């Protein structure tokens with residue numbers, strides 16, 4: 001067995017202990033004060049120099065030298081009431097680590113222990129980034145970057161990982177290029193004119209306009225996008241009206257816009273705004289359109305992703321490393337990739353005896369902890385191998 005994997009396996013109980021502590025004590029995005037204090041305490045116990053940035057984020061450094069590689073874990077939880085029977089289930093009503101960020105944090109702490117042990121042999125600096133607020137726009141990653149997480153020293157590349165319920169425990173999946181989509185939030189209000197339903201000619205019916213608008217926008221998105229470039233619009237919420245005999249004054253719509261292509265994303269945003277306004281005007285109604293820009297697309301840098309694939313193959317064998325089919329999910333790791341080469345992989349956490357398991361953001365999400373040493377080892381080995389080799393991967 002690979003030496004680093006062995007080192008991680010030797011630490012499995014400490015990695016699981018960290019994960020369970022964090023799982024029991026989840027905190028929402030940008031409120032991760034206890035989580036931050038816990039990570040700091042754990043780093044202190046390992047004698048790892050670190051500092052707090054962006055209020056609840058932590059940057060730590062291991063090693064010395066001119067070169068630098070970064071590893072990132074997100075640390076926040078979700079507003080979900082946990083519905084597992086785990087003895088380490090969340091002790092906070094309505095808050096749960098349902099996206100596995102507890103596991104990400106524990107794996108990075110596990111990698112930190114391994115890296116600290118071989119610090120004198122590291123050919124440079126490993127920068128550990130414990131990042132708050134992944135689940136909430138504008139994304140903790142954008143704040144960490146703005147506050148200098150990628151400076152002093154500037155990493156040559158960054159790696160991140162996410163637990164993945166659709167792959168068997170311990171399998172690593174990586175794609176080169178598009179990995180996750182940009183995700184924008186759409187809010188539309190249509191202002192018509194209320195009236196008695198028996199006298200429609202005295203009102204302007206926003207429900208009828210909303211129905212037309214939804215179909216119009218869907219057609220527009222389908223017919224103006226190169227079908228070879230993935231992108232979608234989902235109208236996911238529609239609210240208006242109160243009774244069978246009243247035409248309401250207004251209707252509210254919400255939705256999401258997702259894409260891998262930044263220029264199509266901008267074009268779609270402009271089209272949604274313009275067509276909503278014009279369609280409403282055609283009916284004598286007015287509209288308000290607010291589009292909150294979420295995260296950009298996660299685009300795995302070719303060199304960094306190829307390096308990660310080879311690293312995973314050396315760590316767990318070729319058969320355990322497969323292609324990740326890109327998803328239209330959002331992930332704020334994308335912000336790091338706008339500045340330096342970045343690669344993000346998925347770590348399978350589905351128990352081998354199960355054909356499926358509750359997914360991410362599900363109240364019953366229960367990843368198999370046997371995957372944790374593999375994720376910790378993959379992080380540590382990526383850093384060690386990158387620093388000891390790799391100029392070839394920079395292109």
Ligand code: NI
Nearest residue numbers: 099101134162
């Ligand atoms: Ni997540």
